[in-house]
Amino acid sequence: MQLYNTLSAKEREALIDKAGKDRLTISFYKYAHIGNTRILRNHMYIHWDALDVLGRIYIAHEGINAQLSVPSDNFKPFKEHLDSISFLNGVRLNIAIEQDNKSFLKLKVKVRDKIVADGLNDASFDVTNKGIHVNAEQFNILIEDPETVLVDMRNHYESEIGHFKNAITPDVDTFRDSLDLIEQQLSKHKEDKNMVMYCTGGIRCEKASAYYKHKGFKRVFQLEGGIIEYTRQVRDQNLDNKFLGKNFVFDQRRSERISNDIISQCHQCGKACDTHVNCANEACHLLFIQCEECAEKMDNCCCDACKEVIALPFAEQKKLRRGKVVSNKIFKKGRSEVLKFKH
Numbered sequence: 001m002q003l004y005n006t007l008s009a010k011e012r013e014a015l016i017d018k019a020g021k022d023r024l025t026i027s028f029y030k031y032a033h034i035g036n037t038r039i040l041r042n043h044m045y046i047h048w049d050a051l052d053v054l055g056r057i058y059i060a061h062e063g064i065n066a067q068l069s070v071p072s073d074n075f076k077p078f079k080e081h082l083d084s085i086s087f088l089n090g091v092r093l094n095i096a097i098e099q100d101n102k103s104f105l106k107l108k109v110k111v112r113d114k115i116v117a118d119g120l121n122d123a124s125f126d127v128t129n130k131g132i133h134v135n136a137e138q139f140n141i142l143i144e145d146p147e148t149v150l151v152d153m154r155n156h157y158e159s160e161i162g163h164f165k166n167a168i169t170p171d172v173d174t175f176r177d178s179l180d181l182i183e184q185q186l187s188k189h190k191e192d193k194n195m196v197m198y199c200t201g202g203i204r205c206e207k208a209s210a211y212y213k214h215k216g217f218k219r220v221f222q223l224e225g226g227i228i229e230y231t232r233q234v235r236d237q238n239l240d241n242k243f244l245g246k247n248f249v250f251d252q253r254r255s256e257r258i259s260n261d262i263i264s265q266c267h268q269c270g271k272a273c274d275t276h277v278n279c280a281n282e283a284c285h286l287l288f289i290q291c292e293e294c295a296e297k298m299d300n301c302c303c304d305a306c307k308e309v310i311a312l313p314f315a316e317q318k319k320l321r322r323g324k325v326v327s328n329k330i331f332k333k334g335r336s337e338v339l340k341f342k343h
């Protein structure tokens with residue numbers, strides 16, 4: 001039995017089109033002690049592959065973090081399978097706001113050291129001593145309190161296209177950097193202010209809130225289920241939506257629109273725009289914001305140099321790439337001297 005994805009993205013796309021069935025984009029995470037990560041990994045792969053589930057799943061001794069696309073018809077057996085695993089019984093599933101049948105095109109279940117690359121030494125603090133979870137209604141009340149400081153725990157390219165009103169949005173590339181920066185900024189308010197934090201689906205706040213409590217913050221709150229669950233509750237319960245713009249997500253959709261505000265600009269011409277793209281030059285692949293006119297003018301590239309590269313025959317492009325280490329894409333996201341309108 002093969003336990004790895006064998007179809008290319010193109011082949012998978014064709015299969016999804018042919019099936020003509022709706023799929024649900026779902027995410028969930030759970031911190032738990034997992035002994036044999038390899039066995040769990042294979043167990044999940046076998047069951048989910050049989051249910052035609054796609055997505056990216058990380059399993060570590062500290063837990064599981066999963067982003068999935070599940071055929072709507074198979075949702076019930078999928079959920080039953082999850083519930084049959086004791087530590088995942090009843091786990092909260094974050095259902096995407098905007099559905100897309102092609103949010104994932106492969107099933108990848110990976111064993112990792114950690115389920116989020118947080119850069120933290122977990123042995124140095126008590127990760128179970130977390131902040132208080134709040135739901136959307138409680139969150140809305142809390143962030144109106146003048147004694148509250150609202151912090152966005154995501155990176156610059158995420159908060160750039162959407163964030164809560166009045167949130168602190170650190171201009172950082174990594175989670176680790178934002179932890180330090182926020183601590184510095186709020187060092188005088190460790191005891192007298194409510195520190196309220198949020199992220200995409202809640203997972204980053206699970207660690208961040210424990211870390212800040214360890215650092216001496218006394219009143220730490222976190223938005224349970226993150227922006228995704230907040231939006232669902234706001235719609236279901238007809239609450240005031242305090243989120244502006246788009247929620248950046250880590251699948252083919254790249255984002256979900258939460259409000260009609262466009263709070264960012266095209267990095268090339270400066271006009272209002274919140275569409276992320278990757279530079280068409282595979283060797284560059286820079287993630288940045290580009291409007292449709294600039295995409296056309298630049299052949300979907302980030303700069304003239306990349307535009308020249310993609311105009312070359314493929315063999316030439318490959319030759320150029322040979323021997324060059326592709327720079328770390330995480331640190332490159334949305335940062336480049338050539339982007340005039342990236343602040």
Ligand SMILES: [Zn+2]
Nearest residue numbers: 266269291294
């Ligand atoms: Zn533009």
Ligand SMILES: [Zn+2]
Nearest residue numbers: 279284302306
């Ligand atoms: Zn480029």
